[in-house]
Amino acid sequence: MLTDNNIEKYRYTLVPRDPDVLLKDRPTAGGANPTQADYDLYQLPFLDIELIRRSKGLHSEGAQRAHLQLQPQGLHLRHGARAHAFSAGKYDPEAYYLCCLFHDIGTADRYLSTTKMSFEFKGAIVAREFILEHGGEEDLADAVCEAIIRHQDIFVKGGNITAVGQVLQLATIIDNVGLHANLISKPLIEATVRAFPRLQWANCFAGVIYKELALKSWCHTSTFEVLGWKEGIASNFARDVKENILMNQYDQSERMLGVRCG
Structure with a gap:
């Protein structure tokens, strides 16, 4: 029961x-006249609890196999870490961290x-089952x-969404296409990309998009x-993407260093 x-x-x-609608007349952290307090990457709660460790595949063989099939060099986990870094807020850190870690699990070959x-729906089911199997309560899994x-x-323009769902959308779209980038400061973006390199994420994710479209055009x-x-x-x-x-500036720097996605 939802308490x-x-x-x-x-x-x-x-x-x-x-x-x-949500952001109309709200302050931003980036842009020419930032009006929102900046925060440091290492102030974020990168949790080290059993459920998080298992979700990363450090203690669960099954989860480890799943994540290793996502993309070479742990690209999706790094994308999830960047999404987490872009979204400090007043929400349960465990719930949001799990959202970031699992949101692209449905793109794994398996x-x-x-x-x-669709990969979002399958991934959501995989995440829910995993959380419940490893002791998370149903409200968290849901x-x-x-x-x-x-x-x-x-x-989608009308209606509502949960706060944690909106934060996940905003953070992932910032990393994927740069939309709403004025919500975060340039120093935070730079610190995040240094800590969690993109490793040519754009090229790899674009390939995943084409692959899913080809497999299931619906x-x-x-x-x-x-x-x-x-x-x-x-x-x-x-x-x-x-x-x-x-x-692109960070991807270009990686290309100059010969970094590739796979």
Whole structure:
């Protein structure tokens, strides 16, 4: 049962789904005239508790196999760490950290090519089952599951979303395409990319987008694409990922050093 305490703890508190509505007249941390206090990367609660360790695959063989199949060099875990770093806020750190770690688990080969479900939905189910199997309470598992299911509802304008779900959407879209980058300061972005290098994340994630679209043209990722998208048509989403002006400078630096995604 969803308790009143857990509504607040796991941030089932509602916020507008549309970021333009949510952020209207709100202060920002970046831009020419920042009006929000900056924070340091190492002030964040990078939790070291059993459930988090197991979710990283450090103590659970099954989870370890799953994460190793995501992309070479732990790219998705680094993307999750950057999303975590971009989203300091008043929410349960365990719930949000788990959202970040698991939100792309559905793109692992063992899931992406073996289910007809969209990767967000399959990944959300995998995360929920994992959390419950490893002692997490149902309200925690459900909060993570719902946030992951909805983390690419980018074009939904009406209605509400949970606070933790909105934070996950904003953080991942900042890292993927640079949208809403004025919410965070440049020093924090730079510190985060140093701590969790992108390793040509844009190229790798764009490849995942094309792979899912080719496997299941009905997938949720197709909401970014032209009506009736099929193989041979360029992907709008993959283009936006590869043309991420915010992060291109860091990817370019890695290219000069010969860093590759796989």
